[in-house]
Amino acid sequence: MEVITRISQLRDCLASHRLNQGPDRVKVGLVATMGFLHAGHASLIKAAKAQTDIVVLSIFVNPLQFGPNEDFDKYPRDAERDLHLAEAEGVDIVFAPSVEEMYPGPMKTTVSVSGLTARLCGATRPGHFDGVATVVSKLFHIVQPDKAFFGQKDAQQIAVIQQMVSDLNFPVDIVPCPTLREADGLAMSSRNVYLSEAERRQALVLSQSLAIAADFIRDHPQFSAEELMSEISNHIRTASLGEIDYIEVLAYPSLEPFKRSDELESDQVIVALAVKFSKARLIDNQLFSNKFSKSDLIDNQLISLRK
Structure with missing residues (x-):
C-alpha cells in the first residue's frame, strides 16, 4: 500500500x-x-x-x-x-x-x-x-x-x-x-464516538423510527407524508436526550416533497432523519419503492430489526 x-x-x-x-x-x-x-x-x-x-x-x-x-x-x-x-x-x-x-x-x-x-x-x-x-x-x-x-x-x-x-x-x-449498522441497528458513523452511554442507547430511535416507517407504509399503501412524519416524530420524542433536527418524507432522488403517496411519480421515496444529541448530530434514512409493499423494501435490514 x-x-x-x-x-x-x-x-x-x-x-x-x-x-x-x-x-x-x-x-x-x-x-x-x-x-x-x-x-x-x-x-x-x-x-x-x-x-x-x-x-x-x-x-x-x-x-x-x-x-x-x-x-x-x-x-x-x-x-x-x-x-x-x-x-x-x-x-x-x-x-x-x-x-x-x-x-x-x-x-x-x-x-x-x-x-x-x-x-x-x-x-x-x-x-x-x-x-x-x-x-x-x-x-x-x-x-x-x-x-x-x-x-x-x-x-x-x-x-x-x-x-x-x-x-x-x-x-x-x-x-x-448499503448503510452498515451495528448489531442493534444504529447506523455506523465516525460521530458515534461522541455519544454518552445514555445517548448511545437513545440513539436507537433513528433506526427504530425507520422500522416504524416500513410498517406504516406496508399497512397504509396510500399514506400521506404528514401522517408518516407524525408517527416517526412521536417515537423520536421518546428519546429525551435527543432533539429533532428534521424528519422528511420525500421523492428520491429529486428530494421533492409530496402530500400523498398516490400522487408520486418518482420510483423511490426516502424517509430521512436527523437527531441532535449533546455532541453528535446523527442522520439515518431508508429508501422505499413506490409500490409500498413489504417485499419491495429496498434495504431489508429494517425487517430484521423488528424480529
Whole structure:
C-alpha cells in the first residue's frame, strides 16, 4: 500500500499504474472519506475491490463542508488506525493530503448544486453541500476514477454528487453502497464516538423510527407524508436526550416533497432523519419503492430489526 500526500505524486503514481497494466485498461475505484474509518468504510473498500483494479482511499477532513459553529477542529482523527484498516482491507493507494495541499490559497471557484441542497442537511447546514461538491469535484479531477463508492447513509450527498456528475459530464460511475449498522441497528458513523452511554442507547430511535416507517407504509399503501412524519416524530420524542433536527418524507432522488403517496411519480421515496444529541448530530434514512409493499423494501435490514 502506498501512502501519498501530494497531488502531483498521486497523479504520477496512478499514471504509472495505468501504464504498467498492459493492453487492458485498468479501472480505478475511489473511496472518499474523512478518516476515522470503521466497518462502514471497510464495506465501501470491499465493493471497490470487487469492481475495480486499483482502489484509492482518500482521507481528508474537508474544512469547506463545516460551518463556523460545527466540529471541524474536534472531528475525530486517528491516522495510524486508519492506515492499518486500509492496509488490512487491501487498499492500493491512500491519498491523505493536508488542507494546504488541497487548498493552497483562498478558493475563488466552488461547485454548487441547486435544488437538491435546499432540504434535509442542506437546510440546516448552509454551505455544507457546496463544500462537499467542491472537494469531490477536486478528487474526481485528481484521481480520475472510473467508479466512486459512497454509503447510502448519506443519501442526500449521493443525490447531489450524482446530479453534479450528470450536469458536468464527469466520466465516473457513482456506486451507492448499503448503510452498515451495528448489531442493534444504529447506523455506523465516525460521530458515534461522541455519544454518552445514555445517548448511545437513545440513539436507537433513528433506526427504530425507520422500522416504524416500513410498517406504516406496508399497512397504509396510500399514506400521506404528514401522517408518516407524525408517527416517526412521536417515537423520536421518546428519546429525551435527543432533539429533532428534521424528519422528511420525500421523492428520491429529486428530494421533492409530496402530500400523498398516490400522487408520486418518482420510483423511490426516502424517509430521512436527523437527531441532535449533546455532541453528535446523527442522520439515518431508508429508501422505499413506490409500490409500498413489504417485499419491495429496498434495504431489508429494517425487517430484521423488528424480529
